[in-house]
Amino acid sequence: MRSLFAAVMLTGIYSFLGACWMLTLDAPDVAFTEAAVGAGIATILMLGTLALTGRQAKPPAHAPWLPLGVVILTGAALVYGTLDMPRFGDPQAPIQRYPTPSYIERNEREIQVPNAVTAVLASYRGYDTLGETMVVFTAGIGVLLLLGGRRRRRRQDGA
Amino acid sequence: MIRQTVLRVTAKLLIPYMLLFALYVQFHGDYGPGGGFQAGVIFAAGFILYALVFGLQNARRVARPALLEGLIALGVLIYAGTGIATMLLGGNFLDYNALNPEHPSQGQHLGILLVELGVGITVAAVMISIFFAFAGRERSS
Numbered sequence: 001m002r003s004l005f006a007a008v009m010l011t012g013i014y015s016f017l018g019a020c021w022m023l024t025l026d027a028p029d030v031a032f033t034e035a036a037v038g039a040g041i042a043t044i045l046m047l048g049t050l051a052l053t054g055r056q057a058k059p060p061a062h063a064p065w066l067p068l069g070v071v072i073l074t075g076a077a078l079v080y081g082t083l084d085m086p087r088f089g090d091p092q093a094p095i096q097r098y099p100t101p102s103y104i105e106r107n108e109r110e111i112q113v114p115n116a117v118t119a120v121l122a123s124y125r126g127y128d129t130l131g132e133t134m135v136v137f138t139a140g141i142g143v144l145l146l147l148g149g150r151r152r153r154r155r156q157d158g159a
Numbered sequence: 160m161i162r163q164t165v166l167r168v169t170a171k172l173l174i175p176y177m178l179l180f181a182l183y184v185q186f187h188g189d190y191g192p193g194g195g196f197q198a199g200v201i202f203a204a205g206f207i208l209y210a211l212v213f214g215l216q217n218a219r220r221v222a223r224p225a226l227l228e229g230l231i232a233l234g235v236l237i238y239a240g241t242g243i244a245t246m247l248l249g250g251n252f253l254d255y256n257a258l259n260p261e262h263p264s265q266g267q268h269l270g271i272l273l274v275e276l277g278v279g280i281t282v283a284a285v286m287i288s289i290f291f292a293f294a295g296r297e298r299s300s
Binding site: 028029032033036037040041044045048049052110111112113114115117118119121122123126127129130132133134136137139140141143144147 | 211253268271295296
């Protein structure tokens with residue numbers, strides 16, 4: 001498939017399906033993010049890039065066998081990795097034993113916020129969220145510096 | 160796309176509710192799903208829809224780039240400032256109990272609200288800025 005437009009649309013649809021999986025796994029916080037960022041904003045940004053570059057991919061110079069082999073190997077390794085994972089919803093799985101229950105118990109005493117996810121993100125893991133905000137901040141500043149919205153606007157004003 | 164009646168009318172109907180829903184997700188994050196990041200992204204999506212339908216120039220007039228640059232920094236400042244405030248009140252950095260020592264859980268609620276507000280402002284401003292930066296470039300020939 002050489003049509004990049006179709007590829008972008010498929011990525012968006014895949015993100016939206018991912019959001020639906022998150023929702024069926026009772027993770028609406030993540031589903032929100034996936035639907036808004038993955039299916040919405042990322043798709044729009046990729047479409048904007050397509051408008052600047054072109055809709056068709058160049059035909060590849062080599063036969064696709066090497067990339068295909070790498071992809072199949074990686075996929076097989078990932079599937080092999082899932083064999084070691086605990087059964088879905090297993091109460092004895094490490095993630096269910098530590099530290100999640102302690103957060104849920106302590107939230108009732110210490111923070112008393114009905115949504116335990118918010119309590120963990122904003123209070124118990126406040127440093128991490130500050131770091132994530134700094135990452136978003138840095139990404140925004142970086143894009144503004146690279147794509148230079150500011151400088152060009154001045155030139156337009158001066159002209 | 161402003162000449163497309165269906166798109167224009169639908170967008171006009173949807174955008175206020177998107178922005179309202181973003182505010183709901185922002186300030187109801189303690190009780191329901193969501194929080195600052197999700198709210199910021201939904202808010203930005205509303206602006207992006209506006210820019211797609213009514214043109215980049217009109218959207219830039221609403222969200223001026225200088226204002227957005229200020230908001231990007233303001234969100235991080237609110238977040239870090241909450242941490243500094245808890246330090247000045249005698250707690251650790253981002254220890255919201257210090258905001259209200261008699262009722263620690265209310266201090267936590269206030270701290271979470273402020274911090275999520277900071278996250279929301281930064282995320283919304285960054286997303287809108289990145290979209291403007293991408294969409295405002297002309298095709299290099």
